[in-house]
Amino acid sequence: MxxxxxxxxxxxxxxxxxxxxxxxxxxxxxxxxxxxxxxxxxxxxxxxxxxxxxxxxxxxxxxxxxxxxxxxxxxxxxxxxxxxxxxxxxxxxxxxxxxxxxxxxxxxxxxxxxxxxxxxxxxxxxxxxxxxxxxxxxxxxxxxxxxxxxxxxxxxxxxxxxxxxxxxxxxxxxxxxxxxxxxxxxxxxxxPDIHALICVVSDTKKGTSSTSGMQRTVETSSLLQHRIKNVVPQRMKDISAAILARDFDRFAEITMADSNQFHAVALDTSPPIFYMNDVSRAIIAVVEEYNRVALLPENGGKRKAAYTYDAGPNAVIYAPAANMKEIISMIVRYFPQQDAFKDPFGLFGAAGAGTGALVSGFNADVAKIWEAGAVKGLIHTRVGGGPxxxxxxxxxxxxxxxxxxxx
Amino acid sequence: MxxxxxxxxxxxxxxxxxxxxxxxxxxxxxxxxxxxxxxxxxxxxxxxxxxxxxxxxxxxxxxxxxxxxxxxxxxxxxxxxxxxxxxxxxxxxxxxxxxxxxxxxxxxxxxxxxxxxxxxxxxxxxxxxxxxxxxxxxxxxxxxxxxxxxxxxxxxxxxxxxxxxxxxxxxxxxxxxxxxxxxxxxxxxxxPDIHALICVVSDTKKGTSSTSGMQRTVETSSLLQHRIKNVVPQRMKDISAAILARDFDRFAEITMADSNQFHAVALDTSPPIFYMNDVSRAIIAVVEEYNRVALLPENGGKRKAAYTYDAGPNAVIYAPAANMKEIISMIVRYFPQQDAFKDPFGLFGAAGAGTGALVSGFNADVAKIWEAGAVKGLIHTRVGGGPxxxxxxxxxxxxxxxxxxxx
The missing domain is CATH 3.30.230.10 (Ribosomal Protein S5; domain 2)
Incomplete structure (x- = not known):
């Protein structure tokens, strides 16, 4: 049998x-x-x-x-x-x-x-x-x-x-x-157009586990209850509507705001919890600048990428597929890669992602160029199916x- | 005339x-x-x-x-x-x-x-x-x-x-x-027993000015209004009572919580505002560990230091005068100083603050030892008078x- x-x-x-x-x-x-x-x-x-x-x-x-x-x-x-x-x-x-x-x-x-x-x-x-x-x-x-x-x-x-x-x-x-x-x-x-770039960030500091961290926030943050009662319910409705309408600009706005608010309530915890580090902050600065340029009327007036951070320093950048080449080029410019970028969607051809590039009008001074390894890997993927x-x-x-x- | x-x-x-x-x-x-x-x-x-x-x-x-x-x-x-x-x-x-x-x-x-x-x-x-x-x-x-x-x-x-x-x-x-x-x-x-140690932190990133930053928080943070209405009024009463009672433990608890909450609402801003960097975070980790040890029943069960951060990466550590030697030794250990510590209260004598030390029971792994210059200066002062x-x-x-x- x-x-x-x-x-x-x-x-x-x-x-x-x-x-x-x-x-x-x-x-x-x-x-x-x-x-x-x-x-x-x-x-x-x-x-x-x-x-x-x-x-x-x-x-x-x-x-x-x-x-x-x-x-x-x-x-x-x-x-x-x-x-x-x-x-x-x-x-x-x-x-x-x-x-x-x-x-x-x-x-x-x-x-x-x-x-x-x-x-x-x-x-x-x-x-x-x-x-x-x-x-x-x-x-x-x-x-x-x-x-x-x-x-x-x-x-x-x-x-x-x-x-x-x-x-x-x-x-x-x-x-x-x-x-x-x-x-x-x-x-x-x-x-299916939603793609994601995972930026794996090096960290020397061992983070607080999410299991213990979240309960410390429940016990000590005076902001968390406000988030629970007054912020998240509306955001759930708004982002669901954005998804149904395939409205990436709105999806990105809510996604970034909620990532930041999660880290804000972690910081409002006693003792405070930090998951993002200086590299995480630099990725935020770069994506915010990319969106600032995208939001100019002459460039279409809509956000083109959304960062989000879980209980660790890694960034996940969501974006429509058409923007991924620009985004990867931008990230590679500020965070030189030790290993060649694995390019599962064949965006760059044989030459590879190289040393990166910025879109026109981008203020390069929003972050410094980090040493190789600060972002130790990039994974390009997309929305997918269930089990x-x-x-x-x-x-x-x-x-x-x-x-x-x-x- | x-x-x-x-x-x-x-x-x-x-x-x-x-x-x-x-x-x-x-x-x-x-x-x-x-x-x-x-x-x-x-x-x-x-x-x-x-x-x-x-x-x-x-x-x-x-x-x-x-x-x-x-x-x-x-x-x-x-x-x-x-x-x-x-x-x-x-x-x-x-x-x-x-x-x-x-x-x-x-x-x-x-x-x-x-x-x-x-x-x-x-x-x-x-x-x-x-x-x-x-x-x-x-x-x-x-x-x-x-x-x-x-x-x-x-x-x-x-x-x-x-x-x-x-x-x-x-x-x-x-x-x-x-x-x-x-x-x-x-x-x-x-x-008069309240002393302060200002830790001047190096930062490569130009911060958001407080004038523009705070109005962006007013306009975009969903947590700020809760802080204004429901958190600060009680904290003002509580910290005033702690000051009148010379209750440093309570003073420290409120001071640290409010510093963290200020930075939390800055982070809950769109685009988010960061003033603390990895060095700031490390100072927090060190002070929190110092207090964890102090809070043990056998050590008296009361906080011995309080960090606070304004719109920048510098830490100010408040503490009763008797704790300052321990605190300076601890900070100097993790953040080696390029210049000898100026010791206006004569805590260390001719030998100076040296390479620092930790109190008994302190978990040294809460932070790494930083390169000299990460904290580029220490200023020891205390509460003082008006103009x-x-x-x-x-x-x-x-x-x-x-x-x-x-x-």
């Missing part, structure tokens, strides 16, 4: 309206709604294989080839238990012929195709891939929204990686969290039920 | 509750009240000599030996005109024998004893010294509160330099601004009515 096994991949997402603060730390219920863009799995993804077997002694999980401890009552344990519960309730209890997979232990192997050193949060794509692979293994008749309730309990922002395109995480109001799930605002096919079920050829578990691939 | 001439000096002040935003840009009426500590003129001061003479053709002003243009309707012009008006109304109109100095032109020479390169705002001490010297010249029977109404129209925070000690600037509510003036919360003699009238020997104008000293 073929083993009960499934492999899926899930995407990274980067928020435009930021999640910062939990009203329930166990269920991971947020203090405000958030909204993100799902990035293309062709470039960044977590892949997870799950296998259920009556011969397995206990649930085990390997991350990038290294076994992780599944702590009882911890986040991974909760997700696996919830998926087994759904298997029992939605499949086994209604179809007596279905194998009792919910009673079997599982082995799970997960890989990220981006290095941890890239500073990209892997918990969102990781928990989304875990949830999606167990859903495939268990043949659950669940829409992504239902699965997002479980991924959320692994890592809040993971719930948004269950959908492609433009995804809202509604904060909800129920103590149970049953209304705190992801919904798709628009699929990637609605606005994918992969063929058995891509399985990460061997016939012996152990990882077939090491990190 | 002796010339009509007066020389005064005025102090620098550094706010604990920050002024950021005007409700009237012409009268310089703030959106919120603020509170500062006046620093000792023995270390930092502006000195101004004013002379009225019927032979002078027009009002003239020299700053550090360089003549400045007194623009009609500008801030200096407004202050001089207001002082002449007070001379007429309060002196000449009530005493017919008083010389009609209000009809004479004035020559004014002003010097700062700290270099512009130190990055310390000289506008507060400068306009306070201007106002105080004209008040002495005109023999105005005015308390500092009345003079503060005029200094405020030169530079908002100048109104707080008319008093020594701990000084509030009440925002007021009248459109005329007549209730927007400084009041002394407590004189320097109430709590002083100086003798004619300290006059900055020669007998010919022109500056006797060049920069």
């Amino acid at each position: 073929a083993p009960y096994i499934a492999t899926t991949s899930a995407p990274v997402n980067i928020a435009c309206i930021k999640y910062w603060g939990k009203r329930d730390t166990k269920l991971i219920l947020p203090t405000n709604s958030s909204l993100s863009v799902t990035l293309d799995q062709d470039h960044l993804r977590s892949t997870t294989t799950s296998r259920a077997d009556s011969a397995f002694e206990k649930d085990r999980l390997w991350l990038n080839g290294v076994e992780e401890d599944i702590k009882p009552g911890g986040r991974m344990s909760t997700c696996i238990a919830e998926m087994k519960r759904l298997r029992k309730e939605l499949v086994e209890d209604v179809d007596a012929s279905a194998p009792a997979l919910s009673t079997f232990a599982v082995h799970i192997a997960s890989y990220n195709n981006f290095p941890t050193a890239a500073g990209l949060a892997s918990s969102a794509s990781g928990f989304a891939a875990l949830t999606a692979s167990l859903a495939a293994l268990y043949a659950l008749p669940c829409p992504p929204t239902a699965l997002s309730l479980i991924a959320r309990q692994g890592s809040g922002s993971a719930c948004r990686s269950l959908y492609g395109g433009f995804v809202a995480w509604n904060a909800g109001t129920l103590p149970s969290g049953l209304d705190s799930h992801a919904v798709q605002v628009a699929p990637e096919t609605h606005w 994918r079920v992969l063929s058995s050829e891509e399985s990460l578990l061997g016939e012996n039920g152990l990882p077939s691939k090491t990190a | 002796a010339p009509y001439i007066a020389t005064t000096s005025a102090p620098v002040n550094i706010a604990c509750i920050k002024y950021w935003g005007k409700r009237d840009t012409k009268l310089i009426l703030p959106t919120n009240s603020s509170l500062s500590v006046t620093l000792d003129q023995d270390h930092l001061r502006s000195t101004t000599t004013s002379r009225a003479d019927s032979a002078f053709e027009k009002d003239r002003l020299w700053l550090n030996g360089v003549e400045e243009d007194i623009k009609p309707g500008g801030r200096m012009s407004t202050c001089i005109a207001e002082m002449k008006r007070l001379r007429k109304e309060l002196v000449e109109d009530v005493d017919a024998s008083a010389p009609a100095l209000s009809t004479f032109a004035v020559h004014i020479a002003s010097y700062n004893n700290f270099p512009t390169a130190a990055g310390l705002a000289s506008s507060a001490s400068g306009f306070a010294a201007l106002t105080a010297s004209l008040a002495a010249l005109y023999a105005l029977p005015c308390p500092p509160t009345a003079l503060s109404l005029i200094a405020r129209q030169g530079s908002g925070s100048a109104c707080r330099s008319l008093y020594g000690g701990f000084v509030a600037w009440n925002a007021g509510t009248l459109p005329s601004g007549l209730d927007s003036h400084a009041v002394q919360v407590a004189p320097e003699t109430h709590w 002083r009238v100086l003798s004619s020997e300290e006059s900055l104008l020669g007998e010919n009515g022109l500056p006797s000293k060049t920069a």
Whole structure:
């Protein structure tokens, strides 16, 4: 008999309206709604294989080839238990012929195709891939929204990686969290023109983890409550409308304002939390200058790029595809690259991105030219789809039920 | 006949509750009240000599030996005109024998004893010294509160330099601004134990001027209004109570929170405004760690230092005098000094501050050791008194009515 096994991949997402603060730390219920863009799995993804077997002694999980401890009552344990519960309730209890997979232990192997050193949060794509692979293994008749309730309990922002395109995480109001799930605002096919440039920024300082940092903000910031009650609800409506209208200028305005406000409430925390450093600030100065030029009436009067920063110094710059060559040239000029720019969309041809260039009218003095390595890598990607079920050829578990691939 | 001439000096002040935003840009009426500590003129001061003479053709002003243009309707012009008006109304109109100095032109020479390169705002001490010297010249029977109404129209925070000690600037509510003036919360003699260490931080980036920056925050920050209405009023009460009770722990807690919140609303501005850089952040990390150790029950459970940052990267660290040696040792350890520490209070003796040291239990990893020059100077001072009238020997104008000293 073929083993009960499934492999899926899930995407990274980067928020435009930021999640910062939990009203329930166990269920991971947020203090405000958030909204993100799902990035293309062709470039960044977590892949997870799950296998259920009556011969397995206990649930085990390997991350990038290294076994992780599944702590009882911890986040991974909760997700696996919830998926087994759904298997029992939605499949086994209604179809007596279905194998009792919910009673079997599982082995799970997960890989990220981006290095941890890239500073990209892997918990969102990781928990989304875990949830999606167990859903495939268990043949659950669940829409992504239902699965997002479980991924959320692994890592809040993971719930948004269950959908492609433009995804809202509604904060909800129920103590149970049953209304705190992801919904798709628009699929990637609605606005495939949205590209992203991830600028991986070197940092010597170890940052505050988002889990502890956000609760310190909840406890000590006098500005956060105002943000939650009076700012985010309107921004969620406004950016959803901008996405539906494919209005990049408005999308960019809100995205940048919300990134800055998230970092403002982090700074309004005691002790204060800083995620951006001087390189991050310089990228902001450069993008703001690029938009200042773009906003001139003779240049069309609309913003052409939007930066956003999560809980770290890396920038993600969203822009319509047509602007990406200018943006990459600009970034490369101020932040010389040690390695040649990997050009997945073939913007630069054989000559490569070179030493960069600025658009006409740009005030070059808004930032200095940094030493090579200040931005240690650039990843060009775009909006993409939700989790994918992969063929058995891509399985990460061997016939012996152990990882077939090491990190 | 002796010339009509007066020389005064005025102090620098550094706010604990920050002024950021005007409700009237012409009268310089703030959106919120603020509170500062006046620093000792023995270390930092502006000195101004004013002379009225019927032979002078027009009002003239020299700053550090360089003549400045007194623009009609500008801030200096407004202050001089207001002082002449007070001379007429309060002196000449009530005493017919008083010389009609209000009809004479004035020559004014002003010097700062700290270099512009130190990055310390000289506008507060400068306009306070201007106002105080004209008040002495005109023999105005005015308390500092009345003079503060005029200094405020030169530079908002100048109104707080008319008093020594701990000084509030009440925002007021009248459109005329007549209730927007400084009041002394407590004189320097109430709590002379408060010392200050100014850490002059190198910065490659030219910052946004506070005049333009604060109005951009008023126009674009969604958090500022909450700060104005719901945060600052309570903090003004709380820090005043802490000062009256000489409660440094509470004073420090509020001072640091308000510095961080000021920079948070600057960041919540579009485009965002950054005044602190990576060195500023590192100083915060070091002071926070120093307080973390101090807050341990076995160490007394109270904060021992408070950082605050104005519209620039420089830190000012307030602390009781007894902690200053530890603090200077700590700062010197992380930020090696190119020049020997000037030790005005003789804390270190002949050996000097050396290469620094940390208190027991301090986690040294909270910051890296920076290259010499990252903090390019340290100034140790303390709370001090209000403007002083100086003798004619300290006059900055020669007998010919022109500056006797060049920069």
